[in-house]
Amino acid sequence: MKNFTYFNPVRVYFGKGTIARLKESIPAGARVMMTWGGGSIRQNGVYEQVASALKGHPVAEFGGIEPNPRFETLMRAVAAARSEKIDFLLSVGGGSVLDGTKFIAAAVPFPGPEPWDLLSKHTPVRAALPIGCVLTLPATGSEMNGTAVISREATREKLAFGSPLLFPRFSVLDPESTLSLPPRQTANGVVDAFVHVLEQYLTYPAAAPLQDRQAEAILLTLIECGPRLLASPDSYDERATLMWCATQALNGLIGCGVPQDWATHAIGHELTAAYGLDHAQTLAVVLPALLRHQKQQKGEKLLQYGERIWGISSGSEEQRMEEAIAQTEAFFRSLGVRTRLAEYDIPAEGVRGIGARIEARDGKIGERRDIGAEQIDAILQACTK
């Protein structure tokens, strides 16, 4: 097992009616900015519950944070928060709203002229406004970590940053607020959580058997829960299970003491930046091709994954690895998430150059740092088939 530090101070309120916990969770006298997205919270009753719980606080609102939240949009919120002397941010929405809110939190007190440096230059976060979260879409895990991914329209970039200062002080997870999610967002959440786990699990053995089994616990649960939830979208229990799976998939726990990959995310972010694919769609496209390309490097864990998750115990090693990847792709497709670029009308020539762009910025990627421009282009070409 590798050495690690684990620290996660987020207070999670999970269950029915927990939005009311906002009352005790936001400091008395705080000047609150409530951030939200496209307005679904006005349809599903969440807005009213939040407004009721915030009574007595001065509240500014900033709506319209889009999926893959944009720097350009968020900088308007930063200006508003500064002029209104906001000292607490309350994100009400999914992972995009929360990621955007994390950027606002860090940008408001940012001392330099260009808060984008937080992403492009990895300038450390030295101060941040406190954040609370009411989560309405289980997928990204942002509700229990200190990282965020922000897009910049002008440059077609999608970059990540993070800091312990960006952990939400609390996150309210009420599965009832997710009952009205449409199938596409539900399925995307399952895929997102599933791939978050695989990025931390499908690498190479590191004498971390508990972390392996904790990762497998989430995978097995998602495989059971995902199809059931799509068949019964009104099931509170299935909504609750997906919500807790998505949180556990990216709160740092299963990544303790093990190597991590994240190449699928790095490549996927480029596809979203260039073509606007949903984040989960990019993962569903890239992951199977990446696993096939890296089959030998990931062989031992792929075999373990195939056996423990998909029950694959016969055939040659090559056959078992291929079968594990095929089952993974079939799982995504069974949820209605397409897995090939052609299905999103992206031609082979449309993804050329992405590899060079990633390597120029990040160097080689993957758990062994062996995926460079050439390998990325090969993986993306395989995605077009």
Place this chain on the structure above:
Amino acid sequence: MKNFTYFNPVRVYFGKGTIARLKESIPAGARVMMTWGGGSIRQNGVYEQVASALKGHPVAEFGGIEPNPRFETLMRAVAAARSEKIDFLLSVGGGSVLDGTKFIAAAVPFPGPEPWDLLSKHTPVRAALPIGCVLTLPATGSEMNGTAVISREATREKLAFGSPLLFPRFSVLDPESTLSLPPRQTANGVVDAFVHVLEQYLTYPAAAPLQDRQAEAILLTLIECGPRLLASPDSYDERATLMWCATQALNGLIGCGVPQDWATHAIGHELTAAYGLDHAQTLAVVLPALLRHQKQQKGEKLLQYGERIWGISSGSEEQRMEEAIAQTEAFFRSLGVRTRLAEYDIPAEGVRGIGARIEARDGKIGERRDIGAEQIDAILQACTK
């Protein structure tokens, strides 16, 4: 799934050489009291590493905290901490030293004349000295929770208390500091962690499939790791695995949103208080008998446990339940931990009256509150066979 709140702010430093992290973790200028137990830290190099990391701090020492830490001993530490104006406690040892240190932390600022009220009257903890931990014995999980169990010699009581104020600020988990543990303490740690999981898992189904699988992850890992560790006590990897399992078994995670039992612990504490058995020995004795007694109430989860943990899939339900319990008892025995009271020279008449004592204090116990004096006595009589 039941509603729950999850909050665990402990910073864990895990791995080789992490005792050096004390330097950055204890506030500058803090007046530190270092607490320890029987002196093993002077043999295994831990004392020197801690002393080196504490250079520059005024440090008082309080050694001699015994297994099942005693109120009488701890009150001497409270007096010393008050007179030395200690403002930071550093526990260096196993769960008993840390539990004792949690009591010291709460008792030093306790406003009333009788800090035992924290345990006997459940007087809430309103203030506590900050605590840091260097763990040298994986078992209790105290390093990542806010609870403690304290014994009082004069009254032969062993009682629990807890508060979010008693979470360690940080816990250093260096598996190297556990390499010299003797087989008995190693085996006790495996049993303790295993039973912690079962107290939160073997109840009744609560639509919490992820928590079930997270609990099963720890059980499966302990079953693999325990025997390997006893065969290879010098293995860093196995020591690390047990250490992380024990922490994960009682940091609140697997208890999220599920019913909990804890009857085995309640009964076991009485055996320790009366006869001085090791905590894990009491669990190994009580658990099998309790499971047999509560077989019908725990039926669904017992069958799941049998199938997923022990691979028991054939036979009548009754046979499968009995087999799951038998496998559990055999596992404890395979580690060298005896499972019957007679093996500890405790006769049947020696445990009479324990049931009445527990029910008078706690009411009925177990996840359904259906285990009272009569049931406890029946369980204990079964343990004598």
